[in-house]
Amino acid sequence: MHDDMKNTTPDSHKKKRIVIGVSALLVAILAAGGAVAIYQHSASAQLAEAKSTCAQAADRLRVAQNKYSALINGDEYKSAVAVTDKQVEDGRVVTTLAKDSGDETPTMVACNVEDKTALERNTGLIDKNTTWYETHAKTIDADVKNVVKARDAKTLKDTQTALGRKITDAKKLYDASKDKVKDDKTRDALKKQMDAAGKLKDGKDVKKIKDAQAGLEKAMKTVNDSVKAKQDADKKAAEEKARQEAEAQAAAAAAQAQAQQQYVAPQQSYTPTYTVPQQSYTPAYTAPAAPQQSAPQYSAPAAPAQPATPSTPSTGGNTGSGPISGGHGCGSLCTSAPTDTYVR
Structure with missing residues (x-):
């Protein structure tokens, strides 16, 4: 070991220090890179989670919107909004339905943003809109049921009243x-x-x-x-x-x-028939009367009766007219006078 220390040169020590420094630097670099990678991974995960949360909120909103749309496009709702206040006993139910149906729907919000904060804000707005649709759907559904119920109640009452009046009219007709x-x-x-x-x-x-x-x-x-x-x-x-x-x-x-015509006709024909014989009878009667002297001879002696009543009696006797009594002679008066008088 001593020999090894003797064989160590300053250059070798220098090289070692360099290796150690480089190693430390590499470790630091790797540590920094790892931290960055970790941070980047965490941010991406958070963004993905925010997008997922927003998408789920959008799905809930879509369900609420569909229910709301189905309600206001349904036959029951259309029938209810067509009801007037004259068709129900209490017109307030009609007014309430009209008011709630007039509320404006919320503004649409999307999840197509790449910022976690923006996604979280939009998710909150989407949830708020979902609540609006769910609440209004329940409210309008209740309003519709109230209107329909009120309409049906009045319809039933009016129908019963109308039938009662018709029965009364029918009874009158039956009797009459x-x-x-x-x-x-x-x-x-x-x-x-x-x-x-x-x-x-x-x-x-x-x-x-x-x-x-x-x-x-x-x-x-x-x-x-x-x-x-x-x-x-x-x-x-x-x-x-x-x-x-x-x-x-x-x-x-x-x-x-x-x-009457048959009775009058003989009278009209009888008058001229009777008149003609009268006119023909007079001349027929007058013509034969001329030779008869009896009628004139009888009326003629009535005229000389006047001398039989003298105004002054004569005592000296007859004046030559013939004796008063006796009547034995008429002289020429008896024979000539009647003949002359008839001729005239």
Whole structure:
């Protein structure tokens, strides 16, 4: 060993120091590189984890959005938002649904960033948006159910009321149509419909109540048609009777007129027939009267009766006119005077 120390030169010591220094430097370099590598690995892992967390949040948001979209695009929601305040007893349910449906949806946030801090911030916004969709979906779903319930309740009440009024109208028609229908079977059918409707007017099935009302309306129409048919038949019969009576009266009047014409015609022909013989009878009677002297001879002696009443009696006797008594002679007066007077 002593010999080895003797054989050691300053150059060899120098070389050793250099080797040791280089080794230390290499160790330091390797240590620094390892630290950098470790740091880089840790940052990458954190970034990847942030991206994964953001992606999971985005998935939850997507689920919430889909449920919300399915709700507002569903038939029940569309039916509910179409309901007016006149279709419900309390219009506040309609107003509430309209208000909640009018809220604006949140602004979309993405995970396509390469910064851990930005990813964490976006993840928080995404979670907030997810909460908004989930909350509003529940709220609107409740609003829709309230509106539908209120609408159905009023619809049921209105339907029941309408059926009750229709039953009342049917009862009036049934009573008023007695002995006024052409076919009594129509009234029997109406009575059956009335009985069936009476059992359903307080029910809860709107469709059955509406069907009962429709059946009642149909039966009422049948009765009304039968009433009109009888009225038309009665009117036609009355018109036919009036026509027959008019024809009978016309025939009687024609017969009476014909009888009067047959009776008057002989009177009109008799007058000229009777007048003509009168006119022909007078000349026929006057012409033969000329040779007869009996009528003039009888009227002519009445004129000389005046001298039989003298105003001054004569005591000296007759004046030559003939004796007053005796009447034995007329002289020429008896023979000539009548002949001259008749001729004139």
